[in-house]
Structures are given as C-alpha cells and as structure tokens.
Amino acid sequence: MTRIPAPPTHLLYLHGFRSSPQSFKAQRLKAWLDHHQPDLHWWCPQLPPSPREAMATIDAGIAAWPKHAMAVCGSSLGGFYATAEAERHGCPAVVINPAVDPARDLAAYIGEQTAWHDPEQHFFFRPEYVDELRALTVPAVTRPERTLAIIAKGDELLDWREMSVRYAGARQHLIDGSDHALSDFDHHLPILLEFLNLCD
Template sequence: MDGLILYLHGFCSSPASWKARLLAEAMAERGLAEKFHCPQLSPVPAQAMADMGQWIEAANEPVTLVGSSLGGHYASFLAETYGLKALLINPAAVARIDVGKFVGEHVNYHSGERFGFTAEHAAQLSAQVLPPTPSRYWLWLETGDEVLDYHDAQAFWFGCRQSVFEGGDHSFTRFPEMLPQLIEFAGL
C-alpha cells in the first residue's frame, strides 16, 4: 500500500496526545506503523510549516494530512500548498478567530516545556490562511467543542465534506470509533 499519514497535533500538544497515540496504535495493529508520522511541531508557526514542508517534499509516497485543532489549520495550509488531501478534526479556523488572544506564555500539555507565543507568531498564523479547495477535505466536528466554535470551521471550510456530531468536546470524543474511516480516507 502506498501512502503515508502525517498527523499534526494542536497548540500546546504533542505526539503524546490521545488522538496521536490512538492513531499510532491503530496503524501498528494493521502493520502500518512505518506509514505514520507525528512529529513535535515547533511553537513558531513559520518554522513548523517549513519543517513539515521539507518532510512532505522528501516523502516518497503520497501523503494524507490529519490535523487536530491548530494542527487542522496547519493541515489546511499544507494541503493547499502541496495539493494534498486532509482530514481536519475540530480544526482552528484561523481566519475567523482572534489569534492575538493566544499571545503570551504557554506550557506544553505533555512535556511541560514552556514557550512564548508572540504577536509575530500570530501574524505568521494569519499569513498561512489559504482558501480551501473543497475536494481535498473531510472535517470532523463535534458541537460540544468547548475551545473552538464549530460554526467557524463549518463556515471557513464551506462546501467541503463535513461530518458534524452532536455533543462531544474539543478532544473529539468519537475518535476511536472513527479510526477505520480515517485510515480508509488515507487509502491504507
């Protein structure tokens, strides 16, 4: 099977996140562990995208992007930049939110590493907003997302395939049951 999954985690998150670990385990159970890549993203948006761009350019198989929260924004940027398909999970619609409210000190949920998010970083995020090509995307949204208003994602990715589920939360509680569909979407 040809194809790779590049999983992009959210703000203050890491490859140790619940969804990243579940997807890694599901891939390994299917004998596809080497088809899964989930790096620690730089907290600097321009650096994160430069790093992921290099990885995509070096990949010798088709890449499917999977992004959660801020990782959804990144996946959308990379999908448009490289012509890839992307599955977005409760994604951050950067064009529709005030990214300046994130300026300040933050702590990575898993490593405890502290980092600063500056006005320059917020401007880098805003500069990464590209209009979506609807045929590339599948959005998974839960209406109970307490961090991001799912209506923002519905509006920004209007015309894209969208699965909207009642309830849940920002973690996307239905993730375990949706894993087979994610792997199928990637063609694996």
C-alpha cells in the first residue's frame, strides 16, 4: 500500500458543487479524526460559488499552515480544487470522484441553484465562473505519486474513465458500482486514512 511518508498535522477538506461542510463524507472523516487524531487541525470551509473567490478563501485560510505537513481532500468540484492546491503547495491530495473538466460540465448549470443541504438557500452560478474554472485548471498532475484518487465506476454524473486517465500514475482506488456521492464512503475510508498515514 502506497502512503505518504509522514502523517499530516493539518487537513483541508473541500466540498463539491452545491455542497457544504455538512457533506456526509466530510462529517464522517471529521468524526473519525476527532476520535482517533484529536490533535490534527481540520478545516472544511464553506466555499463561495465563484471559483476565484473559493480559491482566495482557501488560500487565506491556510496561509499560516505548514505546507510540508498539510494534506488536502476534495470531492467532485472539491477534488478539482484540491488538485490545484496540491500543485500550488506540493502537498498530498486525496480526490474523490473528482471533477476533471468542470468548466465544460458546469456550463449547463449557469443560473439560480439551490444548496444541497439547505434547499431554502439559493445562489447564482454566473457565466464568468466558467472562465474562472478554466483559469484554475491544472494542465497535468506533476507529482501523481502524492495523490490518491478514489473513483466509483457507478458515478452517475462523471465518467470514471476520464477521471482514471486524468490521474494516471496516481494511486487509484477503483470501485465497482457505488455512486457520485460515494454513499458507501465508510467502506473506503480506511484506504484514505492509510494513504495519509493516519492509521496503523
């Protein structure tokens, strides 16, 4: 089992499009860490709909973090952001059903949207956000060995083959079945923890 050399002291979790820090996966991971790694510094920010503002929020929040001792996890659009952060800071990343080309895919969602965990909350996905996503796209993952890609072949929104090609050379955990939300996340959590060297 490939794992990073040392466990991180700081862990950033980035949620997906229309999601929030109430993400099931984020909550399950945080609960495990609170119990088993209480000294680890955890942050899962609410990301604004603007990709440029989202990255500014992230970068401001981790400005004082030790980059040599941090890691980032992200799901779907959060996986896209996590890839960009890993390239910027040279840190390990775990991406879960990561968006490969969100500028292409989210162009269909321009307009008013509702938040997944609070349907009463609305936001507007603006046309310029597509250009912001395009500007954030990492041409290639330069150090794939520091990345774990958890990919569900049953993802109903994203093509698992495209994800697999994007993260060629990375440690890949391919799941037969499951779904975009990775509803069976608990089953795959040990693989994430082992990669990040957070468990024995």
